[in-house]
Amino acid sequence: MRILSCLVVAHNLWLVLLALLVGIAGSWVTFRLFRQAQARQGRQRAGWVLLASQAAGSSIWCMHFIAVVAYDAGAAFTFDPAWTMVSLFVAVTGCAYGFWxxxxNRFRAAPEMGGAVVGLAISAMHYSGMLAFRIDGLIEWQAGYILLSVAFAVFFGVLTLRQAVRPFVRESGYLVVGLFVLAVVSLHFTGMAAFAVTPIAAGGESISAALAAFAVVGVGMLVVGSGVISYLLDEQASQETLRRLEHLALHDALTGLANRPRALAHLDGAFAQADKSGEKVAVIGIDLDRFKEINDVYGHKAGDDVLVTISGRLADLLREGEFVARIGGDEFMAVKRFSDHASLDSFLVRLDAALSMPLSVAGSALPSTASIGVAIYPDDGADREMLICHADMAMYQSKHDLSRRISFYEQAMERATLERFALAQDLGRALDLGQxxxxxQVQKSVASGDIVGYEALLRWNHPLQGSISPAVFIPIAEETGHILAIGEWVLRTACAEAATWDAPHKxxxxxxPVQVINADIPGLLRAVLVETGLSPKRLDxxxxxxTFIADKAKALRVLRQVKALGVSLSIDDFGVGYSSFDTLRSFPFDKIKIDGCFTRDADRSSEARAILRSVLALGxxxxIPVLAEGVExxxxxxxxxxxxxxxxQGYHLGKPMPMERARPIAMRAG
Incomplete structure (x- = not known):
């Protein structure tokens, strides 16, 4: 009753309410800053603890002096400046130590121990602040109330820090604020109940209660405000950092387009939206054609510039419901929600146009094309991985079928992929099984008709599928690496069989290209020539x-070593690549083999005839002698x-024949 009487009768309740509001605001800021300290380590934690303790200490100090000003002592009073500042210092340093x-985490009861220290700091602030109280009268203290006030402060201080560090009530941020305010309020009004004044002189000058209260509020809010500003600045910086990290996590660093993780998330969202609206979603796989050649011929910087240019074109063409991402290397993914096929066709036309625009690379204008594959949700698959796989199948169909750049997924493509995989498995066993x-195939002099040599051509007799074309299995062998063992077998067998011919034909x-880059061709040649006894002059x-695309420097080095052995070198399929003349300038070949398409088309195409004549004139x-393939x-x-x-050479001069049939011809020619 004494405590309640002290609060209701001896205090200005409006100023008490002001003290309470200041305490609540200050406590809210304090524990916002305290949470920042929890999330930091080392010096950063120390800095946030200092800010939190300044907010806490100034809040406690403000509440105390506003409440003291609200106290009706019955006589004029003032405050001693020195003890007033000491009380503020005690509050800040005590709270800092308790928070730290x-x-x-050095012992399990650390939050409770820190809370007890904060409670003692509140008590020390209160009673050092009361030493600053100057009044004309006799002051009496009651020890029982003093001890009770300290006990209240320590008790609620322990609960406050326990809730702040290791909550006993989850998801209750307001509870820690309430407990902290309660620690200050219970201490103050119990402590004021221990305080009694007997005035001994009337009159005297006293400070204005309202003015003093608001002055204290102003000082306290300056300190608390600094904490608020620090918190807001840190929050803004954290949010900006988070946004930057999110952007880096979801966007390609080189091109700025969305990356694979964001593309997958976008697909999930597009599928869910399509289910609600009844729309369909096109998953579009895009792979740039001959991009590796740009990297190898012009350098990776030029390749990066090409990717940036193409990405910018793709980003510029996007409209509502359209999305594009770079998912790795020279591969892109586009997504289009559509309700009618015409809008999808329009998007594909725009994609193809952007991908087909010429590129400026190292000052040269190069053609640009891409292979595009399309799979439709839900027609071609019910989940994203399946649809991405089907779009890739369609894209590779476009890459292998030069007559079209855009392919839609069909079930036959999946069967073809499985068959290709099975063929790769069989290819790995074919050599051991002797398949x-x-x-x-004979090569003849055009002028005399005499035989000048034979080209060894590999044939695969599959036990189930019969004879398989080299155009089918050689690319698979190169992709899987089986070409190294197969190529060695071809070289060894051809040299061994040629050594048995009676005529010394080549x-x-x-x-x-895989053999040239990945195998020791000069070493293999030396071993094979010694083993078979074939003269190096008979091997072409x-x-x-x-061959020069992957690693031109290494290819040239290997070919020079081969030529030093006395083996001749021919450039095959000449005329079908844009770097043909550069290739001839880089290495002195012994023969040029012009691709058979020019020979066959010379009758009906003036362009083919012009190229044929140009190559012959160049030779x-x-x-350098020129051999024309495809003579029919x-x-x-x-x-x-x-x-x-x-x-x-060609079918008109002689078809490819097994060794048993080719050998008599070689003998007769001899």
Missing amino acids: IALS FTLHY VAVNLS LEITES RSLG TADQLARLRAEGCAEA
Whole structure:
């Protein structure tokens, strides 16, 4: 009753309410800052603890002095400045020490110990602040109430820090604020009940209660305000950092497009929205054609520039319901929600147009194309992984079928993929099972008709599918790496069989670019020539221009070592690549083999005839004989003779034959 009487009768309740509001606001700021300290370590934690303790200490100090000003002592009173500042210092340092202990984790009761220290700091602030109280009168203290006030402060301080660090009531941020305010309020009014004043002089000058109260509020709010500003600045910086991290996590660093994780999340959202609206979703796989050649010929910086340029074009064409992402390397994914097929067709046309615009690379204008595959949700699959897989299948169909750049998924593609996988498995066992044989196609002098050599051609006799074309299994062998063992077998077998011929004709063997880059071709050649006894002058190795794409420097080094052995080198399928003349300039080949498409089309295409004549003229100017492939008619042979071609091969001169049938021809020619 004494405490309640002190509160209701001896205090100005409006100023008490003001003190309470200041305490609530200050406590809210204090524990916002305290949470920041919890999330930090080391010096950063120390900084946030200091800010939280300044907010806490100034709040306690404000509540105390506003409440003291609200007290009706019955006589004039003032405050001693020194003790007033001491009380503020005690509050801030005591709270700082208590907060630091509570966050230390050095022992299990650390929060409770820190709360007890904060309770003692509140008590020390109150009673040092009362020493600043100056009044004309006799002051009496009752020890029982003093001890009770300290006990209240410590008790509620312990509950406050326990709730703040290791909550006993979950999801209750307001509880910690209430407990802290209660620690201050219970201490103050119990402590004021222990305080009694007997005035001994009337009159005297006293400060204005309202003015003093608001002055205290102003000082306290300046301190609390600094904490609020620090908190807000940190929150803004944290949010900006979070946004940057989210952007980095969901966007490609080079192009700024969405990356694979964001694309997958977008697909999930698009599927869910399509289910609600009854729309469909097109998942579109995009792969740039011949991008690796740009990287290898012009450098990775040029390749990066191409990716940035194409990404910018794709981003610019997007409309509502459309999405594009770079999912790795030169692969992109586009997504389109649509209700009618015409809108999808329009999007695909815009995509193809953007991907087909010429590119400026190192000052040169290069053509740009891409292979596009489309799978439709829910028609072609019910989940994103299946649809992405089906879009990739359609995209690879576009890449292999040069007649179209955009392919829609069909079930037959999946069967083709499975068949290709099974073929790759069988290919790995074919060599051990003896399923490979060599056929030989004759090469003749155009002028005399004499045999000048034979080209060794690999054949695969599959136990179930019969004879499989090299155009089908050689790319698979190169992708899987089986070409290394198969190529070695071809070289060894061709040299061994040619060594048995009675006529010293040359034997031509094709080398894969994979062999040139990944195998020790010079070492293999030395071993095979010694083993078979074949003269190096009788061996002609044929390579394509793509040999120089992967690693031009290494390819040139290997070919020079091969030529040093006395083996001749021919460039095969000449004329189909845009770097043909650069290739001839880089290495002195012994023979140029012009691709059969120019020979076959020369009768009906003026462009083919022009290219044929140009290559023949180039060979003459460089002193390199030219062999024309694909001679199928007497007219074609006559044209080559008239144009001055040195050698030829094709069905008109002789079909590829097994060793048993080719050997008698070689013997008769001899």
